[in-house]
Amino acid sequence: MALGGNTMDKKIEFLKEVIERGMGIYGPEIMENMLKESGIEMDIEGNIIFKTSEPEAMKKFFDKYSSITPVAKMNLQMLAKKHKILLS
């Protein structure tokens, strides 16, 4: 799952809300591992740092996020609608 045709600011705002939502769905331990394995870090001020290329990291993260339980995929799709983000 990747993001196409969206501005970087929009993508980051979306990603932050997806991560926040994931803390409720998965809890901090699974979320932290998921981010790490995807090459994404969040610093203490909430800034997002990509350890690899941004599209690759996001794709990896969203694939993992939506593959564990359908309720996470449902939320990902809904938040994408809310942020007017195109998921492909």
Add this chain to the structure above:
Amino acid sequence: MTTYNEHEPHLIRGTEDIYWVGFADRKVGFSNNPYLIVDGDEAMLIDPGSRAPEHYRIVHNKVAKVLKGDFEKIKYMMVQHQDPDLCAALPLFEVIVDPDVKIYAQSRSALFLRYYGVNSEVIPIEDGDEFIFKSGRKLTFITTPYVHFAGSHVTYDHKTKSLFSSDIFGAFSINWSLYANEYYLEAFKAFTEPYIGSKKALLKALEKISKFEIKRILPQHGSIIDKDIDKYLEAAKNLDVAQWL
């Protein structure tokens, strides 16, 4: 911190006679929370749940433990809307509980219960109706139309100031705990935002609920909320519902 064994029935903290008899499906992140009120020699089973054998067996065994096998103590069952995760087990329970069991459901849900194969008397309820146990203990039914179904209602127990909130304040979480943890607000959003289609309906439901003094919220899914009730009521008002259009 309350310790509990999720494989056993659990007496809800701060109450003397309300039991959680549910289970958590951690693979999906979806818990089912039927509750049992035991009031003297009468019991009411609330939202008995799924009929899938692996689910029903758990609820059945937990109820049996609380009632020491005396299922006929269950004189009443109540379902707070018509969905299968609340109602499908009704026909399985109705053949082992009191033969004169009465089933309470909001009028717009009541008409669907026959489709589960329910044969017992179904009492349709309207907004503000009251149920009174032999002891005098009172429950008030509060309809919450379109949150998330036209036939939804919630129930307030005056004795313990508990709100059985059905799907309102429910949650999706693999990180489930019986009592709400610090991440519950997001888990609550994860369940509620995708399933409620009208902000107007949600605000109306919250307005009606807020008239009661609430000490604890007992949702049908997710975790029990008995701290920071106002925080959750306020968060509910600000949910981004009906985004999936």
